[in-house]
Amino acid sequence: MVRRILAIFIKETQDIATNFNVSILFALPLIFAVIFKRLGNAMDAPAIASTSVLLLAGMAGIYVPSMLVAEEREKRTLQVLMLSPATPAEVFIGKGLMTLVMTLLFALITYILAGVPAARIPVLLLFFALGVAACIPLGMIVGLFAPNVLSTGLVGMPLYLAFILLPPFTVFNETLKQVGRVLPTTHLYYVTIAEAGPGARASWLLETAGILLLMCAVACLLLTWVYRRRATALG
Amino acid sequence: MIRVAGLTKAYNKEKWALRGISFEVQEGEFFGFLGPNGAGKTTAIKILTGQLAPTGGEARVMGWEPWKELARVKPFIGVVPDQANLYERLTLQQNLELYCRLWGLDFKRIDEVLERVGLLKEKRTPVKALSRGMKQRALFARAVLHRPRILFLDEPTSGLDPVSADRIHRFLEELNREGMTIFLTSHNMQEVDRLCHRVAFLSQGIIAAVGAPGALKLEHSTQQVRVLVEGDDGALEEQVLALNGTESAEKIGDWMRRGRLRAIHSQEPSLAEIFIKVTGQELV
Ligand SMILES: Nc1ncnc2c1ncn2[C@@H]1O[C@H](COP(=O)(O)OP(=O)(O)OP(=O)(O)O)[C@@H](O)[C@H]1O
Numbered sequence A: 001m002v003r004r005i006l007a008i009f010i011k012e013t014q015d016i017a018t019n020f021n022v023s024i025l026f027a028l029p030l031i032f033a034v035i036f037k038r039l040g041n042a043m044d045a046p047a048i049a050s051t052s053v054l055l056l057a058g059m060a061g062i063y064v065p066s067m068l069v070a071e072e073r074e075k076r077t078l079q080v081l082m083l084s085p086a087t088p089a090e091v092f093i094g095k096g097l098m099t100l101v102m103t104l105l106f107a108l109i110t111y112i113l114a115g116v117p118a119a120r121i122p123v124l125l126l127f128f129a130l131g132v133a134a135c136i137p138l139g140m141i142v143g144l145f146a147p148n149v150l151s152t153g154l155v156g157m158p159l160y161l162a163f164i165l166l167p168p169f170t171v172f173n174e175t176l177k178q179v180g181r182v183l184p185t186t187h188l189y190y191v192t193i194a195e196a197g198p199g200a201r202a203s204w205l206l207e208t209a210g211i212l213l214l215m216c217a218v219a220c221l222l223l224t225w226v227y228r229r230r231a232t233a234l235g
Numbered sequence B: 001m002i003r004v005a006g007l008t009k010a011y012n013k014e015k016w017a018l019r020g021i022s023f024e025v026q027e028g029e030f031f032g033f034l035g036p037n038g039a040g041k042t043t044a045i046k047i048l049t050g051q052l053a054p055t056g057g058e059a060r061v062m063g064w065e066p067w068k069e070l071a072r073v074k075p076f077i078g079v080v081p082d083q084a085n086l087y088e089r090l091t092l093q094q095n096l097e098l099y100c101r102l103w104g105l106d107f108k109r110i111d112e113v114l115e116r117v118g119l120l121k122e123k124r125t126p127v128k129a130l131s132r133g134m135k136q137r138a139l140f141a142r143a144v145l146h147r148p149r150i151l152f153l154d155e156p157t158s159g160l161d162p163v164s165a166d167r168i169h170r171f172l173e174e175l176n177r178e179g180m181t182i183f184l185t186s187h188n189m190q191e192v193d194r195l196c197h198r199v200a201f202l203s204q205g206i207i208a209a210v211g212a213p214g215a216l217k218l219e220h221s222t223q224q225v226r227v228l229v230e231g232d233d234g235a236l237e238e239q240v241l242a243l244n245g246t247e248s249a250e251k252i253g254d255w256m257r258r259g260r261l262r263a264i265h266s267q268e269p270s271l272a273e274i275f276i277k278v279t280g281q282e283l284v
């Protein structure tokens, strides 16, 4: 099981190195971080970190897995994988793991660039991992519905927009706040603002971690359910 | 090795791709499915390799029903699909490394299979830079990597030039000689004629005839011979005679004694002609 997940992970890592469409999605949030930083005093560390990380989770965390899954279907490579000892779960986990590791790497760079205190970075990365882990299965679901790589952008558009744009606006009214609560990126956004700045109460951090963990579990279950239902349509 | 009985597949209510086919393939046999576009060849392969569930009937590979017990069947089967589906951005080596890791094989095996299909030099080439024939051979390398006992091939030479096709034919013959059971689909009757021990004619989801190419030809033979004879004036004349009978025997014997016979052909039909005869449908 571990060996096969690792096999998929390695293949995905080798692949993104030559896949411009995907690697740009990892790099773009970082470029924004640099731009935000250049804006001078307009943005402090928590603002730069939270905005960049939000972009990273929304773009790389959802869009990338949707493209990876859609491409396997479009190019019919998934059917070969299914004839190898790999199970669908192993394929999804391998892909998710690659996305997680890559986004974590870029998140780390972003935190350092934003000027977040070094001591806070481990906690921030932990929350980032939880937040992205909840996004990745949702991206994969988009990939299962998109007929090809190109259309992942369109099929997933509502999701990407909501996950990236909504969190900063949840403070403005009650409806947005309620809607925002169901998005993992909202929790990630506010945890980042707090932890990159003044720091947050341990109880609140624990609660948020719990919520994200739960969201991650729900997203995984949802992916399993959708895959099972769509499996016949994928052959 | 393969047992199929009354197999049907309907993609939807009106679209019956297979309407009840039955056949068996023995161990070590080279078996061909000959049929035009849309006959149901790919559908049959997909069912036998567990990628599709049938609508009715039975299909077993090594005793198991592939779509139910794919995990058991997987180690014994290799598949060359109808379209190249390698990871295009990765190199040949990286593609095969993935499957070596998944099967738990030593990377030494990669060189072995690439050597056999003549792609060792292209090992570090990204797949997208390979020619069509090379990609096809790469699919072979991938299919036999884990040393399967049955190889399924879906039109492996369609779209290849004669030289590339011949290379693949020789490779398949070699594998078969080593004991691999081969199930091939094709709409190329020369290919099937050359390679297959037995062939099934598939047309619109039905098997119209099964048998060894030689036996099928004899069965549908018109029992005639065509001879080329030199007349008294030196001109060549073509005649069609019954294959057996005193009249033919005397005529041919006479020409032979007088040294007049230039050529003699038995008039057995080609597989393509038999196909039209039994299905009422043209190949291709
Ligand atoms: N996914 C599908 N949905 C609906 N109908 C399908 C599907 N796949 C195949 N068919 C139909 O089933 C029939 C058999 O198709 P199949 O692909 O098995 O033929 P084939 O013999 O492999 O043809 P070809 O030589 O073109 O590859 C065709 O009429 C085709 O239109």
Ligand SMILES: [Mg+2]
Residues within 6 Å of the ligand: B041, B042, B043, B082, B154
């Ligand atoms: Mg076909």
